[in-house]
Amino acid sequence: MSDLDSEIDSHRKDLVDLCGRLVARRSPSPPGDATGVAREVQAFLNAEGVASELICQTPEAPNVVATVQGSAPGPHLILNAHMDTMQPGDESRWTVPIYELTKKDGR
Numbered sequence: 001m002s003d004l005d006s007e008i009d010s011h012r013k014d015l016v017d018l019c020g021r022l023v024a025r026r027s028p029s030p031p032g033d034a035t036g037v038a039r040e041v042q043a044f045l046n047a048e049g050v051a052s053e054l055i056c057q058t059p060e061a062p063n064v065v066a067t068v069q070g071s072a073p074g075p076h077l078i079l080n081a082h083m084d085t086m087q088p089g090d091e092s093r094w095t096v097p098i099y100e101l102t103k104k105d106g107r
Contacts, residue, residue, distance in 0.1 A: 018044055020101035027084045033060040034083035041083070 001009075008015070018040075025036035038054055041064045045052045052066035061084075088098045096102040 016101070023101045024099050026099055028087045029084040030087075031060065032084040035060055035062060037083040038062040038064050 021040050021044075022037060025040050027034045027037050042052050042054060045064070045066050050066050050068055052064050054062040055065055056062040064083075088094065091098060096104065
């Protein structure tokens with residue numbers, strides 16, 4: 001098992017909890033209001049001791065910007081992701097709650 005696998009395993013519950021909180025934050029586009037998701041990401045980073053800020057060109061489309069200093073010089077890594085989601089479509093066709101992380105078949 002790699003160091004990364006071990007690190008993920010040791011924080012699995014926290015990561016699953018974070019995923020559940022992110023799924024619960026509604027951000028379908030349109031309208032694409034990702035404010036709740038951004039605040040959830042920022043709260044997670046703050047709890048982990050990573051300072052961050054929200055930068056917004058429009059209030060409903062914030063960006064979370066954080067910097068983590070490495071211990072050695074080298075290349076930089078930038079992570080970029082959308083925080084809005086697709087519309088859920090016909091909600092009656094869903095077999096699980098749309099905005100609730102749901103365990104099914106052991107997953």
